[in-house]
Amino acid sequence: MTWFKRDDNEIIPPDDHEVRTEGLWIKCEGCRKTVWKADIEANLQVCPNCGHHFKFNARQRVELLLEPGYELVDMDLVSTDPLEFCDLKPYKEQLKAAQKKTGLNDAIINAVGRIDDVDVVLSVMEYGFIGGSMGAVVGETIARAVDRSLATRNPLIIVSASGGARMMEGIASLMQLAKVSAGLARMDDEKIPYISIMTDPTFGGVTASFSMLGDLNIAEPGALIGFAGPRVIEQTIRQKLPEGFQRSEFLLEHGFLDAVVPRKEMKAYLAETLRWMTGKVSQAS
Incomplete structure (x- = not known):
C-alpha cells in the first residue's frame, strides 16, 4: 500500500494513515524543553534532561515503594456532603467527577507491605482528587494507618501531595489536623x-499538621512546600520573596527538612533509613 500521495508537489499522508503526534510530547516546566512523553514515563515521571519531577499518582507511588505482594487497605471510605456545599458546582458532583477520574473514593490510599526487609504501613495522597485536599475521609484514613502502626509497631510512612484542607467540608476538614496529630503523638510516645x-x-493544613511531624521529614527535588502560597505571602508582606522560596532545596538549607531525595533513589533511601530506625542494620549487613 502507498503511504503517501503527491498533490501539487507536496507529499500528503492519506486519511487511513494519518500521522498523530498530539499527546506524545510534553514541555518540561524545568528546562522548558519539549520531551518525548514515553521517555518521561520510563524515567518515573522525571525529566531525563534536567531532573524536573512531574506529578506521580498515588498508585504509582505505592508500586514504586513497596515490594510485590503489598495489600491495599481502608479503601471503602467515601466522603459525604455535610454542608451541602456548592460553589461553581455542587460538592457531590465534584466528588463523583474526581472518583471517576482517579478510580479512588478519595484523595488517599493506605497500604501495608514491605520496603526491602522492613514491614511498613504506607499512606499516599492523590493530588488528582480535588487537589489532594484533606477532608474527613483523608483524615480518617490516615488515622487508621496510625492505629495500624500502633497495633503492629511497624513504621508509618505518609507521602503528602495536597493543596490543604478541603473547604467544602468546613470544620469537619479542619478537625482532621488535630485528630491525625494526636495519633502521631501517640506513635512518638511508643517510639x-x-x-x-x-x-x-504540599500546602495548607497538611503542612500545618502531619507532613511536618515526622521523625524524618524529607521531600522530592523542587517540591513546593508551605502553608500559604508565595503569591499570597508577597501580597501580604508587600516584599519580594527570595529566589526558590518554599522549594524543598530552600527548606533544606534553612533547616525545615532533613533531606531532599530524588524519586529514583527514594526506595533505597527509605530502606536504609528504616533498617537503622528499626535496628535491622546488623541483620542486613
Missing part, C-alpha cells in the same frame, strides 16, 4: 518510627 515524604505541592 514507633514515622517518616514524612513531601511532594509537589
Whole structure:
C-alpha cells in the first residue's frame, strides 16, 4: 500500500494513515524543553534532561515503594456532603467527577507491605482528587494507618501531595489536623518510627499538621512546600520573596527538612533509613 500521495508537489499522508503526534510530547516546566512523553514515563515521571519531577499518582507511588505482594487497605471510605456545599458546582458532583477520574473514593490510599526487609504501613495522597485536599475521609484514613502502626509497631510512612484542607467540608476538614496529630503523638510516645515524604505541592493544613511531624521529614527535588502560597505571602508582606522560596532545596538549607531525595533513589533511601530506625542494620549487613 502507498503511504503517501503527491498533490501539487507536496507529499500528503492519506486519511487511513494519518500521522498523530498530539499527546506524545510534553514541555518540561524545568528546562522548558519539549520531551518525548514515553521517555518521561520510563524515567518515573522525571525529566531525563534536567531532573524536573512531574506529578506521580498515588498508585504509582505505592508500586514504586513497596515490594510485590503489598495489600491495599481502608479503601471503602467515601466522603459525604455535610454542608451541602456548592460553589461553581455542587460538592457531590465534584466528588463523583474526581472518583471517576482517579478510580479512588478519595484523595488517599493506605497500604501495608514491605520496603526491602522492613514491614511498613504506607499512606499516599492523590493530588488528582480535588487537589489532594484533606477532608474527613483523608483524615480518617490516615488515622487508621496510625492505629495500624500502633497495633503492629511497624513504621508509618505518609507521602503528602495536597493543596490543604478541603473547604467544602468546613470544620469537619479542619478537625482532621488535630485528630491525625494526636495519633502521631501517640506513635512518638511508643517510639514507633514515622517518616514524612513531601511532594509537589504540599500546602495548607497538611503542612500545618502531619507532613511536618515526622521523625524524618524529607521531600522530592523542587517540591513546593508551605502553608500559604508565595503569591499570597508577597501580597501580604508587600516584599519580594527570595529566589526558590518554599522549594524543598530552600527548606533544606534553612533547616525545615532533613533531606531532599530524588524519586529514583527514594526506595533505597527509605530502606536504609528504616533498617537503622528499626535496628535491622546488623541483620542486613
